[in-house]
Amino acid sequence: MEANFWHQKWAKGEIGFHEGEVNQLLEKHFSTLNIQPAQTVFVPLCGKTRDIAWFLKKQQHVVGVELNEAAVCQLFDELGQAPDVIAVGELVRFSAPNVVVYVGDFFKLTPEHVGYIDVVYDRAALVALPETMRAAYCAHLLHVTQQAKQLLITFEYDQSRFSGPPFSISEQLVERYYAKAFTILSLESKPVKGGIRGIDALETAWSLR
Template sequence: MDAEFWHSRWAENRIGFHLDDTNPMLEKYWSEVKPTREDAVLVPMCGKSVDLTWLATKHNKVVGIELSEIAVRAYFAEHFYTPLVIPMGNGQSIYEFDEITIHCGDFFMAKVEPVDIVYDRAALIAMPQEMRQSYTQKLLSMVKPGGRILLITLDYPQHEMDGPPFSVVKEEIEALFAGCDIRHLARDEADESHPRRKRGLTRFAEEAWVITVA
């Protein structure tokens, strides 16, 4: 899976992963990371998520990282924001408007000052297994010691459906974030009326975790 995969998804508007409303798990469990207004928040692979706007009502600095310029421009256009655009070279640019900054470009090339909190709903589960270790190492390099991560993952029989989004199970999370404090918050099992179950999955669950960086 490469950058072209995601560019084509956005170009063709095949963005079933996008939610039109704030993620219920974000609203329910954000307090678990003990946030303060002064905490800087990072949202990797943010797309055009309205979660950015929700977080900006609670924090003075919300930083997104997104590969697709289509997604970044759509976010600001749909909220009627006119951002300051700063070209950074190497295909990277920065969009700024009030509390929100989005780094547009390759996540692995992004230069972000260490943050206090990360909200990861759609990044880790978008990575095929062979990329997750590199992703996690890069992510942890962007978090201050003692920083917190609210991580949302999926658990389903991987052989029953091609990702993304991928299933990332407890044992892999523990291996990826070894050395961090990992706390499981919730598991929401989908019933047979869920769209993923209707497509043939025998089980499908969304899970929430709080990870505290050493």
């Protein structure tokens, strides 16, 4: 997906992917990753997810990246924080206590930008990208986080009925992208309420360690 695709989605308010509340699979399974308070969670393609507020409440530090600046402004508004904003090369760094979000292209992010990452939380990031971008996304994610363990949340449905995004990610695809780096464990699959565009779909949480 090109940057413009996402900027238009945000401009038109077509953000059906935004849950508005904490992801249930995150709440249920995050503890299995054994993360301690003050450790850092990286949230790629973070939008304005409420999951960031949840991490902060749990005393986690958060680093995110998001293309759309208005989304990041809304994120900080909803956190009740007035961020410091500075340009860092081609990215813009928004920060407040315990949270940093880079505005710009994920692929421009370096390990120096993100610092040490204890865990990656990927919800609606891998599934947001078309097949042509996914291998590069996974490789760059492993690079910038130095293979930090992950809680990955995917959708699976009949891809022939809807072209995406979100894209359908099967167990075979998770293995194709991550089996070299991680031991992959499926934690839970549950039906998506109302499906995706009315098509039956499963939401699955994966532990990658």
